[in-house]
Amino acid sequence: MPFASVLFAFVVGAIVVTVTGGNPIDAYQGLLCGGLGIACTQGENPALQIANTIVYTIPLITTGVAVALPFRAGLFNIGAEGQLLAGAMACTALGIKLHDWPAVILLPTVLVGGMLAGAVWAGIAGVLKATVGAHEVVTTIMLNYVAQWLLRFLIIGGPLELAEGTSKSLPIGDGAHLATFLPNSDTLQIFGLPASVYRVHVGLVIALVAVAVFAVLLWRTSLGYEIRAAGQSQKAARYAGVSVRRTIIVTMLIAGAFSGLAGAIQIAGVDHNLTDKYFSDTTGFDAIAVALLGLGSAVGIVLAAILFGALHAGGAVMQADAGISSSLVLVLQALILFSIAANFLNAIRLRIPGLGQAPSAPAPAAVGAALMTEAAVAPPQEGTTTT
Amino acid sequence: MSTTTATDLAVQMRGITKAFPGVVANDHVDLEVRAGEIHALVGENGAGKSTLMNILYGLIHPDSGEIHINGKPVHMAGPRDAISLGIGMVHQHFMLIPVFSVGENIMLGREPVTGTDFYDHSRARKAINDLTKRYGLALDPDARMGDLPVGLQQRAEIVKVLYRGARILILDEPTGVLTPQQTNELFVVLRDLVKAGKTIIFISHKLREVLEISDRITVMRRGKVVGHLTTRDTSEEEIATLMVGRAVLLRVDKKPAKPGAVVLKVEDVSANSDRGVPALKGVTFELRQGEILGIAGVEGNGQSELMEVIAGTRRSTGGHILLGDRDITTYDARTERDAGVAFIPEDRRGTGLVLSFSIAENSILGRERSLTFSWHELVLKLVAIRDWARKLVKEFDIRTPSIDVAARNLSGGNQQKVIVAREMGSKPKVLLAAQPTRGVDIGAIEFIHRRIVQERDGGTAVLLVSAELDEVRSLSDRIAVMYEGKIVSIESPDTPEERLGLLMTGGGKAREGAA
Numbered sequence: 001m002p003f004a005s006v007l008f009a010f011v012v013g014a015i016v017v018t019v020t021g022g023n024p025i026d027a028y029q030g031l032l033c034g035g036l037g038i039a040c041t042q043g044e045n046p047a048l049q050i051a052n053t054i055v056y057t058i059p060l061i062t063t064g065v066a067v068a069l070p071f072r073a074g075l076f077n078i079g080a081e082g083q084l085l086a087g088a089m090a091c092t093a094l095g096i097k098l099h100d101w102p103a104v105i106l107l108p109t110v111l112v113g114g115m116l117a118g119a120v121w122a123g124i125a126g127v128l129k130a131t132v133g134a135h136e137v138v139t140t141i142m143l144n145y146v147a148q149w150l151l152r153f154l155i156i157g158g159p160l161e162l163a164e165g166t167s168k169s170l171p172i173g174d175g176a177h178l179a180t181f182l183p184n185s186d187t188l189q190i191f192g193l194p195a196s197v198y199r200v201h202v203g204l205v206i207a208l209v210a211v212a213v214f215a216v217l218l219w220r221t222s223l224g225y226e227i228r229a230a231g232q233s234q235k236a237a238r239y240a241g242v243s244v245r246r247t248i249i250v251t252m253l254i255a256g257a258f259s260g261l262a263g264a265i266q267i268a269g270v271d272h273n274l275t276d277k278y279f280s281d282t283t284g285f286d287a288i289a290v291a292l293l294g295l296g297s298a299v300g301i302v303l304a305a306i307l308f309g310a311l312h313a314g315g316a317v318m319q320a321d322a323g324i325s326s327s328l329v330l331v332l333q334a335l336i337l338f339s340i341a342a343n344f345l346n347a348i349r350l351r352i353p354g355l356g357q358a359p360s361a362p363a364p365a366a367v368g369a370a371l372m373t374e375a376a377v378a379p380p381q382e383g384t385t386t387t
Numbered sequence: 388m389s390t391t392t393a394t395d396l397a398v399q400m401r402g403i404t405k406a407f408p409g410v411v412a413n414d415h416v417d418l419e420v421r422a423g424e425i426h427a428l429v430g431e432n433g434a435g436k437s438t439l440m441n442i443l444y445g446l447i448h449p450d451s452g453e454i455h456i457n458g459k460p461v462h463m464a465g466p467r468d469a470i471s472l473g474i475g476m477v478h479q480h481f482m483l484i485p486v487f488s489v490g491e492n493i494m495l496g497r498e499p500v501t502g503t504d505f506y507d508h509s510r511a512r513k514a515i516n517d518l519t520k521r522y523g524l525a526l527d528p529d530a531r532m533g534d535l536p537v538g539l540q541q542r543a544e545i546v547k548v549l550y551r552g553a554r555i556l557i558l559d560e561p562t563g564v565l566t567p568q569q570t571n572e573l574f575v576v577l578r579d580l581v582k583a584g585k586t587i588i589f590i591s592h593k594l595r596e597v598l599e600i601s602d603r604i605t606v607m608r609r610g611k612v613v614g615h616l617t618t619r620d621t622s623e624e625e626i627a628t629l630m631v632g633r634a635v636l637l638r639v640d641k642k643p644a645k646p647g648a649v650v651l652k653v654e655d656v657s658a659n660s661d662r663g664v665p666a667l668k669g670v671t672f673e674l675r676q677g678e679i680l681g682i683a684g685v686e687g688n689g690q691s692e693l694m695e696v697i698a699g700t701r702r703s704t705g706g707h708i709l710l711g712d713r714d715i716t717t718y719d720a721r722t723e724r725d726a727g728v729a730f731i732p733e734d735r736r737g738t739g740l741v742l743s744f745s746i747a748e749n750s751i752l753g754r755e756r757s758l759t760f761s762w763h764e765l766v767l768k769l770v771a772i773r774d775w776a777r778k779l780v781k782e783f784d785i786r787t788p789s790i791d792v793a794a795r796n797l798s799g800g801n802q803q804k805v806i807v808a809r810e811m812g813s814k815p816k817v818l819l820a821a822q823p824t825r826g827v828d829i830g831a832i833e834f835i836h837r838r839i840v841q842e843r844d845g846g847t848a849v850l851l852v853s854a855e856l857d858e859v860r861s862l863s864d865r866i867a868v869m870y871e872g873k874i875v876s877i878e879s880p881d882t883p884e885e886r887l888g889l890l891m892t893g894g895g896k897a898r899e900g901a902a
Contacts, residue, residue, distance in 0.1 A: 221766050225755045235738045238700055240753035241721025
């Protein structure tokens with residue numbers, strides 16, 4: 001099913017390219033080269049392309065987890081972006097304020113600070129959901145805006161601004177930098193390029209640890225059991241003695257921590273300061289597609305994050321090589337999401353006679369539905385229930 | 388009956404076969420329904436009754452076989468064809484719009500309109516009144532559907548089908564949602580319909596009802612027809628044996644109870660329903676070790692709320708509940724469970740199980756933080772959980788290929804066995820059993836009844852709620868009758884059904900000593 005969605009997107013994407021006068025083979029060759037470093041024709045360095053893909057993949061994994069975990073609890077976390085920004089802001093603020101601390105203390109401080117900020121950001125939505133029933137989709141979306149505008153305030157005329165009119169923050173202290181795997185050297189040559197251009201950083205390890213923590217939490221702990229139970233049936237969870245409210249809040253706190261970690265890693269590992277490029281950052285939104293495409297599983301999230309990271313990295317090369325706007329990448333991402341959300345392929349499959357399923361067998365559910373089931377929306381009261 | 392010509396047959400299905408991936412739902416099924424009879428189609432869940440009826444209604448296309456309606460071979464492309472042939476179906480789950488009026492629901496899709504395409508209220512009302520008068524089906528066309536009791540909603544479904552000109556009515560498990568009284572009313576309606584020349588196919592697994600209402604019976608088992616019976620020449624035992632494929636014990640076999648000390652004391656407990664109106668109005672009773680106290684009552688008289696209050700999933704608004712001498716009134720579900728109160732909830736699929744969870748996972752629902760199954764309430768002990776699940780599967784004869792199968796994929800009976808196993812397996816002091824055999828097959832009913840009696844004999848105090856009066860009477864050592872949130876009388880299990888029925892509907896006098 002996820003593979004079919006991706007295939008569907010690429011087929012329709014090819015049609016879009018053809019209709020608009022481009023050559024889909026050139027386009028996809030450019031994407032392949034830029035994303036995975038294969039089939040390059042214009043002398044691109046494959047190692048560099050792969051390194052770029054990995055750098056894009058890292059935050060997608062962590063935020064993907066931040067969306068997938070609430071899914072399991074029956075919650076739609078649309079606020080991974082806001083939580084990521086909260087984490088990035090906290091990380092930057094701490095990295096600036098405490099810039100002279102030694103790395104062994106400062107680095108953990110900024111990362112944990114980012115996680116806490118993300119947790120608070122998501123926790124607001126969790127508490128609102130648990131106490132007054134405010135729908136988390138609405139509150140998390142709103143909190144995205146709050147985070148974005150807070151960011152603008154901080155670096156445009158605000159307390160973190162580098163200098164007036166720069167739209168970027170002061171740099172964080174050196175001790176807050178996440179190390180890259182290769183030394184930051186312009187003289188050392190790796191695969192024919194200076195080592196400093198490969199920006200793959202230790203955040204990769206942190207992201208992989210995060211996704212492992214996610215899997216263990218979900219499948220091996222009592223809390224994970226309760227999260228899944230609450231997500232599948234609140235009534236069953238209550239029957240079991242699980243406090244659904246508490247579970248909602250705890251789930252959102254953990255999810256927010258993952259997103260906040262993603263933001264902190266971006267600052268500590270890649271950018272080292274906040275810039276206006278974060279105004280248009282979409283990692284937290286792509287994470288929704290990553291979580292859905294990955295079916296909410298740890299391995300799936302990693303694979304989907306690699307795909308989206310590769311698309312992101314490949315877009316630029318495609319534009320340069322094939323002359324096709326890198327916006328095609330957005331079209332492809334949207335098509336993938338669309339075919340998952342609409343359960344498009346399943347619908348087609350059911351219309352082909354002979355492929356239909358026995359009525360007694362569980363109906364093939366949409367991916368979202370498989371993760372969400374009844375907890376997402378209370379089923380409308382049927383006539384039969386009124387006695 | 389030897390010379391039935393084809394024209395006497397309202398429905399004749401011959402050699403119907405329908406296979407779904409992995410299962411042959413109908414295997415060369417023959418069904419003959421005579422014009423003007425009530426024909427019962429019986430069989431356990433999954434026997435293929437619904438598939439056969441969906442084929443007759445045009446919802447499913449058979450792989451092979453032929454259908455004759457009133458002697459003529461027909462081909463049905465969809466329900467539209469079936470409707471035009473005079474076939475109507477009343478589904479088990481009603482297809483009604485609660486916010487529409489009765490009239491609007493009945494007319495839906497065939498609304499009479501005025502010249503300018505507006506809904507013609509007066510013509511609609513007249514058409515419905517004509518129909519309801521002709522068949523003696525009292526129904527107010529202006530009432531809001533959602534406000535009607537289930538029995539009247541079902542009546543509206545029947546009128547809807549009649550309005551579309553049905554002469555052959557298929558009723559899929561029509562009594563599943565009805566109280567005994569409503570069932571009797573339905574049967575009166577059905578007899579009137581037959582007098583008016585209609586033919587009825589009645590799908591059910593309740594044998595007593597089938598014997599009461601039908602003229603002839605077709606029995607299905609595992610996709611095949613295993614018997615054509617004439618109702619007046621058969622018995623409950625014969626049908627049950629055909630349905631299950633072996634002789635079954637319909638009566639519960641139990642020795643007299645040996646009640647011990649009082650374990651559970653419920654004192655003047657009151658509580659609200661989900662809608663916030665009082666559902667329990669001062670309930671008082673005692674439950675002893677080694678006895679089964681059955682609660683009889685028409686559904687919706689506070690039985691569900693009573694169970695939930697005792698189990699800790701609903702808050703009481705007054706009174707006390709004592710387990711031994713501990714006051715457990717304010718305990719939540721988890722603390723109650725740890726204190727020794729086990730609960731088989733009435734809503735198996737939504738409450739008692741997490742359907743997407745495996746059997747192993749469901750076997751610890753509510754105990755995922757107990758020290759038996761978790762390390763310091765944090766990490767699940769997977770080995771212990773799997774051992775436990777395997778033990779339950781074996782001991783309670785849960786039919787499944789493995790403990791990793793999702794509960795969703797089990798039959799209703801086996802789902803219920805998972806719950807029963809989990810709750811009994813924790814060696815409770817008090818077992819609350821709400822509708823423990825609702826919607827499960829005869830084999831599972833037999834098994835669950837035996838286990839409940841075994842629990843009792845092992846010294847557990849059992850509180851049983853069931854909508855099936857037969858079940859309450861055959862299992863209980865004492866019967867408490869509930870009416871409008873109160874226990875109106877406590878009776879002995881050999882009290883005549885008529886008296887219980889009267890008490891259940893607010894009539895009759897309580898025996899001395901009852902609350």
